[in-house]
Amino acid sequence: MGATAPSTGQIDRVIDIALSEDVPFGDLTTGAFVPKPAQAQAQLRAREPGIFSGGQVFTRAMQAVDDRVSVDLDVADGAEFAAGDLLAQLHGPARGILTCERIALNLVQRMCGIATVTAKFVxxxxxxxxxxxxxxxxxxxxxxxxxxxxxxxxxxxxxxxxxxxxxxxxxxxxxxxxxxxxxxxxxxxxxxxxxxxxxxxxxxxxxxxxxxxxxxxxxxxxxxxxxxxxxxxxxxxxxxxxxxxxxxxxxxxxxxxxxxxxxxxxxxxxxxxxxxxxxxxxxxxxxx
Incomplete structure (x- = not known):
């Protein structure tokens, strides 16, 4: 795709603000329901077609509270995808994935939305x-x-x-x-x-x-x-x-x-x- 991505420092500053807003004193639900040793596997899938943007942002957001979470991206930034396509696969500590799920999705959904509408204008x-x-x-x-x-x-x-x-x-x-x-x-x-x-x-x-x-x-x-x-x-x-x-x-x-x-x-x-x-x-x- 060729576009220079934001630096990790720029990305992490956004994620830190998002975490302070969404998890100011810990994740009460996950801490109460999910055992600390629990592992999980998850998939990021498209529910509608579009242009992908934010792979590194999604990855760093998902690893923000537990860097043992592994994220494998199946599509590159700037690539077109269809509804139902697999975009990324995750595995690792369930607590880490659950706590970061919303901020990671919020950011990647917004970025994909902008990339998609831009591609239509282009x-x-x-x-x-x-x-x-x-x-x-x-x-x-x-x-x-x-x-x-x-x-x-x-x-x-x-x-x-x-x-x-x-x-x-x-x-x-x-x-x-x-x-x-x-x-x-x-x-x-x-x-x-x-x-x-x-x-x-x-x-x-x-x-x-x-x-x-x-x-x-x-x-x-x-x-x-x-x-x-x-x-x-x-x-x-x-x-x-x-x-x-x-x-x-x-x-x-x-x-x-x-x-x-x-x-x-x-x-x-x-x-x-x-x-x-x-x-x-x-x-x-x-x-x-």
């Missing part, structure tokens, strides 16, 4: 050369995992944080306008303050803002909530002088039409903020 624009990108509309604390899931689905990542890239949005521009500062002037001033390697992206919500953005030297112009006709006009006005990113209200029903307008990138908040967790199940094998 398929919808196949052949156009347009990139499908995510946004910062992620679950607080889970961005590193959710962004990786987007890559597993064939998508691309936008800036990871406010510290990573320059992107002047509508409220930035409104604050400047209140001070009587025009768009072109604002971009030139920002350019003078930034390192020469910095890429400047500017969001516009009207065709009339495009020429000032170009005059100021924007590297990428995001056309936000433009109609298809306005997107075509924007692409013609920009004429290759900046990258063109489309954003705002993008859906599976509209994304192919947006791609045909000639934009370079389509950013889709729904990849992360609206993705449904995929239905996966962890089934214990009785008498195995």
């Amino acid at each position: 398929a919808a624009v196949e052949g156009t050369g347009v990139r499908i990108a995510d946004t910062r509309k992620t679950t607080p604390g889970l961005r590193v995992l959710e962004r990786y899931a987007v890559r597993c689905g064939g998508g691309h990542n936008h800036r990871f944080s406010l510290s990573d890239a320059v992107m002047a949005k509508d409220n930035h521009l409104a604050a400047l306008a209140a001070e009587g500062i025009g768009l072109a002037e604002a971009i030139r001033t920002a350019r003078a303050r930034l390192p020469h390697t910095a890429h400047i992206e500017v969001e516009v919500d009207r065709v009339e803002q495009i020429l000032p953005a170009l005059e100021g030297g924007a590297d990428t112009i995001m056309v936000d909530n433009f109609s298809p006709d306005d997107m075509v006009q924007a692409v013609e006005l920009i004429a290759g002088r900046a990258l063109v990113e489309a954003s705002g209200g993008v859906s599976l029903e509209t994304v192919a039409g947006i791609a045909r307008t000639g934009v370079d990138v389509i950013s889709v908040g729904a990849l992360t903020h609206s993705a449904r967790a995929l239905d996966l199940g962890l089934d214990f094998q009785v008498g195995a």
Whole structure:
């Protein structure tokens, strides 16, 4: 699949928070019902088709309270699977598996859901050369995992944080306008303050803002909530002088039409903020 996975440190920080939330003072049910020496075998199976993401996350979550739990993955991140497919096999101390079951499933189901919906958007624009990108509309604390899931689905990542890239949005521009500062002037001033390697992206919500953005030297112009006709006009006005990113209200029903307008990138908040967790199940094998 090729997408660089999150580091073990990044994964473990998420798991530690999840454990502190779900098992703050021990697992009362498992401790009361399950003998300490008990061993178990279990299988992670898909209950619906999708794209897999989060193998290492699932493994480390399942081993978080007992590293004797063994996890054998049967599918790689980025791979497609069908309903009923075996995704992973586990064996080891039953208490460890039972205590970590929910957090491991929560994380891998969410990641698979994001990878799956991303793959649908990518398929919808196949052949156009347009990139499908995510946004910062992620679950607080889970961005590193959710962004990786987007890559597993064939998508691309936008800036990871406010510290990573320059992107002047509508409220930035409104604050400047209140001070009587025009768009072109604002971009030139920002350019003078930034390192020469910095890429400047500017969001516009009207065709009339495009020429000032170009005059100021924007590297990428995001056309936000433009109609298809306005997107075509924007692409013609920009004429290759900046990258063109489309954003705002993008859906599976509209994304192919947006791609045909000639934009370079389509950013889709729904990849992360609206993705449904995929239905996966962890089934214990009785008498195995």
